Amino acid sequence: MEAIEFNLEGEYIELLQLLKAIGVAQTGGHAKMIVDDGGVVREGEVETRKRAKIRKGDVLEVEGQIKITIL
Numbered sequence: 001m002e003a004i005e006f007n008l009e010g011e012y013i014e015l016l017q018l019l020k021a022i023g024v025a026q027t028g029g030h031a032k033m034i035v036d037d038g039g040v041v042r043e044g045e046v047e048t049r050k051r052a053k054i055r056k057g058d059v060l061e062v063e064g065q066i067k068i069t070i071l
Contacts, residue, residue, distance in 0.1 A: 002066045012053035015040065024062050039063040 004022055013021070016031040019040075025031035032050055034040060040047045041061040042054075054060070060068045 001061075001064075004066060004068045005071050006068055007071050008054075008056050012055045014050075015047060015052040015054055016050050018054050018060075018068070019062070022068065024066060034062065 006018065006022055015035060016025075016028055019025040019031040019034060020028065025034055035048065035050050038046045038048070039062055042052070042058060047060070054070055056070050058070045060070075062068065
């Protein structure tokens with residue numbers, strides 16, 4: 001599994017913005033598809049909210065292939 005550490009500047013980043021920022025999704029539409037298909041797991045639970053506020057300390061897995069740690 002690929003591991004990515006994302007340095008968050010500010011209080012939070014929305015899930016769709018995060019997926020685009022780290023290069024997992026090429027477009028907003030692609031990011032929406034990943035979320036709609038249940039491809040994002042946050043703290044052990046499938047995250048279905050496209051605009052979920054991702055904060056420092058969160059750990060996400062995308063499609064079982066990428067682990068993202070928010071710093």
